Amino acid sequence: MSEAHSLVAQNITHRFGGALALDSVNFDVRGGEIHALLGENGAGKSTLVRILTGALTPDSGLVVVNGEGWRLRNPRQAQDLGIGVVYQDFHLFNNLSVAENIFSSSPHPPSRFGMSARRDMYAQSHELLASFGIEVDPRAQVSSLDAAEKKLIEICRALLRSPHYLILDEPTAALEPRETSKLLGVIDQLRARGTGVILVTHRLGEVAEIADRATALRNGVNAGSLTASEFSLESLAHLIVGQEVLVETGPQHIPGPTKLKMSNLQIRKDARPVEVEVRAGELVAVIGLIGSGVSTVMDTASGAIAARGARVEIDGASYQFRSRVQAQSLGIGAVPIDRKATGLILDASVAKNTGLANLESYSRGGFTSRKKLGRAAEKSKELFDIRLQSVDQPVRSLSGGNQQKVMFGRWHQNGSSILVIQEPSQGVDIGARQEIHRYLISFAEQGGTVLFSSSDLEEVRVLAHRIYVMHAGEVVKILDNTGADRPSRQALTQAMADTNFVGLEREVSL
Amino acid sequence: MSVQDLTVSKVAGKRQSRFTAESLFVPGLLVILLVVLSLVSPVFFSGRNFGQILVQAGTLGIVAVGATYVIIDGDLDLSLGANVALSGVITAIAIARWELPWPVGALIGLAVGLLIGLINGLLSSYLNVAAFIATLGTGVLASGIAIHLTNGLTIAGLPDDFAALATGRFLGLQGLVWFMLATFVVGGVVLHFTNFGIRVFSVGGNRDAAYLAGVRVSFIRLMSFVIAGLCGGLAGVLLTARVQAGQPGISTTLTLYATAAVILGGTSILGGQGSLLRTFFGVLLIAVVQNGLDILGVAYSLQQVAVGAVFILAACSEAIRRRR
Ligand SMILES: Nc1ncnc2c1ncn2[C@@H]1O[C@H](COP(=O)(O)OP(=O)(O)OP(=O)(O)O)[C@@H](O)[C@H]1O
Ligand SMILES: [Mg+2]
Numbered sequence: 001m002s003e004a005h006s007l008v009a010q011n012i013t014h015r016f017g018g019a020l021a022l023d024s025v026n027f028d029v030r031g032g033e034i035h036a037l038l039g040e041n042g043a044g045k046s047t048l049v050r051i052l053t054g055a056l057t058p059d060s061g062l063v064v065v066n067g068e069g070w071r072l073r074n075p076r077q078a079q080d081l082g083i084g085v086v087y088q089d090f091h092l093f094n095n096l097s098v099a100e101n102i103f104s105s106s107p108h109p110p111s112r113f114g115m116s117a118r119r120d121m122y123a124q125s126h127e128l129l130a131s132f133g134i135e136v137d138p139r140a141q142v143s144s145l146d147a148a149e150k151k152l153i154e155i156c157r158a159l160l161r162s163p164h165y166l167i168l169d170e171p172t173a174a175l176e177p178r179e180t181s182k183l184l185g186v187i188d189q190l191r192a193r194g195t196g197v198i199l200v201t202h203r204l205g206e207v208a209e210i211a212d213r214a215t216a217l218r219n220g221v222n223a224g225s226l227t228a229s230e231f232s233l234e235s236l237a238h239l240i241v242g243q244e245v246l247v248e249t250g251p252q253h254i255p256g257p258t259k260l261k262m263s264n265l266q267i268r269k270d271a272r273p274v275e276v277e278v279r280a281g282e283l284v285a286v287i288g289l290i291g292s293g294v295s296t297v298m299d300t301a302s303g304a305i306a307a308r309g310a311r312v313e314i315d316g317a318s319y320q321f322r323s324r325v326q327a328q329s330l331g332i333g334a335v336p337i338d339r340k341a342t343g344l345i346l347d348a349s350v351a352k353n354t355g356l357a358n359l360e361s362y363s364r365g366g367f368t369s370r371k372k373l374g375r376a377a378e379k380s381k382e383l384f385d386i387r388l389q390s391v392d393q394p395v396r397s398l399s400g401g402n403q404q405k406v407m408f409g410r411w412h413q414n415g416s417s418i419l420v421i422q423e424p425s426q427g428v429d430i431g432a433r434q435e436i437h438r439y440l441i442s443f444a445e446q447g448g449t450v451l452f453s454s455s456d457l458e459e460v461r462v463l464a465h466r467i468y469v470m471h472a473g474e475v476v477k478i479l480d481n482t483g484a485d486r487p488s489r490q491a492l493t494q495a496m497a498d499t500n501f502v503g504l505e506r507e508v509s510l
Numbered sequence: 511m512s513v514q515d516l517t518v519s520k521v522a523g524k525r526q527s528r529f530t531a532e533s534l535f536v537p538g539l540l541v542i543l544l545v546v547l548s549l550v551s552p553v554f555f556s557g558r559n560f561g562q563i564l565v566q567a568g569t570l571g572i573v574a575v576g577a578t579y580v581i582i583d584g585d586l587d588l589s590l591g592a593n594v595a596l597s598g599v600i601t602a603i604a605i606a607r608w609e610l611p612w613p614v615g616a617l618i619g620l621a622v623g624l625l626i627g628l629i630n631g632l633l634s635s636y637l638n639v640a641a642f643i644a645t646l647g648t649g650v651l652a653s654g655i656a657i658h659l660t661n662g663l664t665i666a667g668l669p670d671d672f673a674a675l676a677t678g679r680f681l682g683l684q685g686l687v688w689f690m691l692a693t694f695v696v697g698g699v700v701l702h703f704t705n706f707g708i709r710v711f712s713v714g715g716n717r718d719a720a721y722l723a724g725v726r727v728s729f730i731r732l733m734s735f736v737i738a739g740l741c742g743g744l745a746g747v748l749l750t751a752r753v754q755a756g757q758p759g760i761s762t763t764l765t766l767y768a769t770a771a772v773i774l775g776g777t778s779i780l781g782g783q784g785s786l787l788r789t790f791f792g793v794l795l796i797a798v799v800q801n802g803l804d805i806l807g808v809a810y811s812l813q814q815v816a817v818g819a820v821f822i823l824a825a826c827s828e829a830i831r832r833r834r
Binding site for chain 2: 302304324325328329334336341342343344345346347348352356357358359360363366367368410
């Protein structure tokens with residue numbers, strides 16, 4: 001199509017402090033097209049997104065909307081030009097209801113005689129949510145939702161304004177497979193209606209499945225583009241990294257005796273209590289749909305929540321976790337699902353975030369040794385290849401993937417023998433993802449114990465020895481992921497979604 | 511090659527901007543004020559008057575150290591002024607009415623401050639009452655008790671030895687000033703060079719994340735309140751010693767000034783960011799404004815207007831800087 005219906009980033013250059021984040025970058029999307037924006041962590045994707053949506057004004061360059069050049073000064077301007085966005089981080093009002101959030105950026109929320117009409121708002125929200133197949137009560141407070149539901153609410157909010165162009169910055173990072181395919185379906189519909197969609201993602205499967213074009217940024221410059229006919233996982237990976245990417249093999253070693261055993265965790269009143277066992281050197285995955293109880297299992301195992309009655313046995317000794325402090329003293333490191341909300345102190349330095357869990361080892365008589373702390377952070381920087389200017393810079397200024405590596409660095413330095421990880425590679429690029437996987441496998445080879453949850457089934461398949469499948473607050477299946485009969489992706493999806501299966505399993509066990 | 515350049519330029523750029531934008535505003539304002547006041551009034555620029563400024567900054571400074579801890583860890587202590595009043599009054603009563611030796615009276619005063627801090631901490635961090643509300647309550651309570659104990663009058667008849675604690679000179683400076691400087695130094699060392707300090711910042715920066723990293727969040731918050739309470743107690747004892755009387759009525763403005771000094775210095779009211787050096791400059795700024803207006807013969811009520819104006823100015827500049 002002509003430039004009359006397109007959104008173009010023209011010659012964008014932007015610096016943060018002295019560092020060049022984007023260097024004469026060009027990018028465009030036409031109406032009725034899905035253009036994937038790819039690149040490693042810190043390549044500049046989110047920066048470009050923020051520029052296209054007026055959240056950031058570039059040092060130079062223009063945003064050209066339908067042939068007309070703009071220097072966008074604020075998000076409102078972009079909204080008025082028909083540009084909608086869902087940012088990488090959450091931008092929701094946690095204390096407001098789902099409906100209020102959906103209408104929070106709408107210029108015309110439903111009203112009667114100048115008063116906001118809640119009932120209409122709930123009704124319209126319900127309709128919108130239902131058209132997505134999202135089962136969330138519009139009256140529910142957003143703080144009670146989980147990460148995936150929040151993401152979907154943000155997408156609904158962006159769609160409410162019927163934007164001509166929709167920019168989605170890693171929308172699927174928090175979604176499990178069923179929701180991901182639902183979201184991809186919606187994007188497909190939008191394309192059919194003539195909307196131009198920019199999709200930022202690290203999941204190459206999605207790109208191959210749905211995008212028309214893909215363009216990668218590398219260190220803030222255009223690294224090239226591919227069109228749909230040229231797509232393959234290999235070609236896309238190559239485009240991003242600039243070299244061949246190895247195929248992952250998964251753990252080859254055989255785990256030792258039982259290390260951690262969680263029992264008697266009652267997630268729902270009518271459900272069987274959950275029991276999870278992980279051996280020393282074993283990598284165990286827990287998967288399930290939204291609301292199946294995966295996060296409760298993880299939070300209980302890490303001591304982040306104190307579930308009543310649940311017992312955790314470590315090396316044969318039994319505990320009832322009362323606090324995170326207690327779990328940590330037993331060698332359990334925890335990587336939460338939302339590293340920004342509950343994982344990192346964003347304004348504190350990389351060094352402090354790395355050392356926070358065991359400051360005692362970097363201090364003498366209570367006085368912190370900046371040198372020791374800095375050295376520890378340098379070590380984890382080397383080990384995980386964390387891209388940063390200085391270990392004293394605030395974690396906030398790192399890209400998402402690098403922030404995730406700081407989380408891993410913390411527990412590595414802390415000497416934890418058990419890692420409880422939610423979404424090990426959420427928002428992490430393919431290179432970093434493989435590094436994290438390699439680290440976890442070598443951690444396990446040396447006797448470390450890993451319990452992780454992931455919505456990315458490929459990740460589960462290349463990382464786990466065994467897979468616990470959850471449904472409605474129960475463990476419905478435990479799958480062996482080693483040897484010849486490893487479950488396929490389809491088999492996993494089916495195991496998660498098949499509710500009849502639960503009844504069957506129950507009968508067998510009773 | 512280019513990566514290296516990038517690293518250097520970025521770090522350099524950062525340092526520079528941090529230096530100019532954040533840490534120089536209040537000191538700059540201070541210097542300007544000093545110059546202007548020296549030109550306007552011949553009395554202002556003298557060692558004697560500078561000593562006086564520090565004395566004026568004394569009580570405020572000690573209280574502001576406590577306030578800094580509580581604000582950085584993400585809470586707020588509105589009871590500080592009342593704490594000063596009550597611990598000062600009880601010190602005076604212990605010495606003048608109960609006729610206890612003055613060091614014992616002083617220790618009792620400190621204990622009262624500590625107790626108020628402890629109650630604030632228990633209420634906010636273990637019972638999860640919002641700090642704003644808990645400390646508002648204890649503040650009203652404490653100042654009520656102070657007024658009740660004294661029937662609203664000041665208590666006189668304190669020994670000279672006790673007064674010397676605050677007014678006795680050492681190396682040309684009054685005891686109160688030394689106590690204030692010592693509080694800043696000790697407070698600063700603990701806040702900026704110890705594990706406890708890092709944890710205070712972490713709890714203020716992100717409570718949930720700190721918890722997940724194994725920080726005893728409730729304990730850290732409790733300790734910050736206790737430190738604030740102790741500072742309040744110390745300020746109360748020294749104030750009583752300086753004016754030779756228990757003063758039940760000083761509470762509200764002191765709380766506000768202390769909080770203003772902290773924020774003026776550039777410590778974030780949202781927690782997780784700040785420093786005691788900044789608070790020190792904030793305290794000096796307020797003291798210099800008050801002193802300058804004193805010298806110029808401006809009424810006390812108008813001084814308050816001026817302090818308010820300076821505070822709003824600094825807050826605006828802070829907000830504008832953050833937006834950029
Ligand atoms: N506010 C900021 N201040 C300083 N540097 C920043 C800021 N925001 C981003 N950067 C830097 O700009 C570069 C690009 O970051 P950006 O967030 O655009 O990466 P990204 O491609 O979205 O990465 P990810 O896949 O991890 O989300 C990174 O080096 C990052 O550290
Ligand atoms: Mg990004």
